[in-house]
Amino acid sequence: MLDLVLQALQTLFTPEHFMYLLLGVLLGLVIGIFPGLGGIAGLSLLLPFLYGMDEVSALATLIGLVAVIPTSATFTSVLMGIPGSSSSQATVLDGFALAKKGQASRALGAAFSSSLLGGLFGVIILTFFVQIARPMILLFGSAELFMLAIFGLSMVGSLSGKSLVKGVVACGFGILVGSIGAAPATGEFRMTFGINYLYDGLPLAVIALSIFAFPEISELFRKETAIAEETDMGKAGMLTGVKDLIKNKWLALRCAGIGTIVGAIPGMGGSVVDWIAYGHVVQTTKDKSQFGKGDIRGVIAPESANNAKEGGALMPTLLFGIPGSGSMAVFLGGMVLIGIEAGPSMVTKDIDLTYTIIWSLAIANVIGAGLSLFLAGPISKLTQIKFSLLAPFMIMVISFAAFQSTKDMMDLWMLLCFGLIGIFMKRFGWSRPAFLIGFVLATQAESYLNMSVQFYGWEMFWRPGVIIIMLLSLISVYYSRKGTVDENAELMKKEMPTELNRRPQLIFAGLILMFILVAIFDSWQQSFLGKVFTLSIAYAILPFAIWLIWIYLKGEATNAAIFDAEQVSEAGTFKAPWYEPILWIGGLYVVSLLTGFIPAIMLFFIAFFTLKANTNVWRTALLTAAGTAFLMLFGYFLNLEFPQGIFF
């Protein structure tokens, strides 16, 4: 085995192959920085070059591309609070909080070194286990996969904030939103309200952007400050970040292990791995007070897991030809293009190719993390820019990112709609991670439950794997109640004003209750298999939602569920009313409908800089030109579409 391993390394280190690997890595880094763009955009750019390349070069380029996307996706997660990829959502919680404290460079330093460690860990596991992994992967049947989804949901306990009632409702709400679209078992359409767009369900990227990025942007918009409230430490901060990782090396290794395992199980998908790692760090840490407010461990955990995931995900991809994650689906597509078939032969006849892939992954991780670390210092300066100058760019980025989901104008309307929900969730202290975990795991939990009940019946609960995962979930729930992450803890500690005006919260909770009732009503139209899951969830959270409303109506002022960031913040924090960002962004989309996105964003830039940032004509022109040119260049090279208007 060893000589094969070394031989693969030797082939890879010939200048030509190495150049291709580097090309893939650079492309992956650039694409990864832009949220919403993943491996598919990169692959489409590489496509014409892949034909006719020799196998090793092509594999190296492909791996270089997909391996570093989760690495560079961290930039926007930390610096702007915009989840850069589906597996760096959890990084936003503490990463962005650190950036706000002026420790962006520290967060990035820790993130990239964790990525490196996690990535290499995944590679090592892959090297030693790829040949014997098949029976292990086959142990995970539909019953185990269902239990794993439940395990993922158990993380909600740690992330639900002070009020568990609200956490449960938020998570259930997420599940119900996640079940919009075709029912996995029957293909019936649920809660689509006759809208074609909803047939396939809401895209994860749109939901993640609207729930996390949108409220942050709108808050900064209203505060009119820079992202960082203090000056960033730059290079020194970055080194602190690396030291943070060394201090928490065991945590990082544990999370890398979690990442590899979750990645290796086909059907789990990469979008929960960061949350499981995040839940793990919260549960195993004694002092939880800083999580959600800028604890460096909250960055290390998801980042070491999401790069390790790729190594794990390669196992099912190579052994069964079934992708273990979104980027692996892209990789598999690329392999087909160059005429390599994934399957059992990858560990027998084509084992040399497998080792080439493994080495490429290792080297790509090193180069990717190294380059990102190098850039972290200078790029962190972004957080010092006055927000009114940065805002239009961020709005451009999230709109563009959301639009890449299905390339339908509805992406933007949904961004706005759920962005509004996100704003209120943040304001009233509803756990956004709980909502998102529910959303991500809804389809998975439902389809595997449906399958395992049909395959095993009640016996599914006696399978050893199921029992083990069930115990893990119980342990996770137990630990989660010992302390939980709450981004608003600081504000809540303040002396409560004698009595908050509870009407806004009450209205919001009432609307959620209405949605639950709509879900129940809608379920009654479906066949048994089509409704049983959604209906159970809706009935399960209904009493909690009613309880919550009762608290708002009659509860004591000290009840943890009662919270309104707007009313407890110091006067003068917000310089604009809450609806102003919505009007701006909504206005941008309305104009896009008429003129198309590019002219609309130009108008938006000009209007925003003149009215909000008060820049002079020349600067406005310069910034507008820069933004538009950037967008068009990107669009041109990656062959991306923008919303088309009626007139243009």
Add this chain to the structure above:
Amino acid sequence: MPYLLDDPRVRYDYKKYKPVMAYPTGGVAYVSPAIVSEELRQLKVTSVEEQLEKSVRIIQELIDGNIQLKYGSQGPTSLDLVTMFSFDLLNLNVQAVFGFRGRGAGRLAFERGEVKIDYQTSSAYLKNSIPLVENGEAIPLFSFGALDENGQLIRDESFANSPVGIIDGDTMKVNVPHFGEVYERLGNSLSGIEWDTWFAFMSAGFGGMKLLLTPKETPDEIIAEFHAGISAMKEDPEYQRNKFKALGTYKQVIGKPADKIFDLATNVGQAEKRYMKNWLKEKYDLNLMTTEKK
């Protein structure tokens, strides 16, 4: 399939398109040895007739034992329809479990032992299921066959040189019998509405599976460009070298033959369509009666 069944979710109309290139494909249904008796599992075959005999005996055994089989399906209106209808015609007791995303997921469930019967289309069968057959983890039952120039059902040559099993180190390379042979041998006649329905949907689903379409109003010059490109592709030695493994033995055709395949794929007789919808209603409580397009 959803188009042929007037599924209300279908918002496209094939009548607005014309074919540039078309080709058929096939598929093989196979079972897990775990549900086959030791005697049949060890039964060696030397010809396709003997393989046919083996398949028939396996099916008879499953029927006699009233063994319930689970099958991982993408949904009743997907191409799985033909497979599930085939199982039903053979009187196999198969319960479809829906919600699988693609045939790959179905095969994974087969490998895990959750389902005991599965099928793959030709290219996936050649790539991913043959290794299972070689490892003694799957026994092929029947193929969906292929259509000759006159539209008659014949054995699918794509599987002629692939193993159907390895027993005591002997690799048995014979073709897989097609569904019609198995069906007939079990005492059914290849006529009547049941057979006609099977044949109509098999022809549409497999016979006309792969279509490269352009909108009807596409100018002829553009079509000619496409045709030139396709012809050049077929001359390419690399295409010729890799074609079998990627696509099977099926011919990629343009022009008249492509039109014929396109017709096959987009038209099913009224009687057969009605019979199939009725079957779906009875078997899966799926009501597509009212959605017929005018």
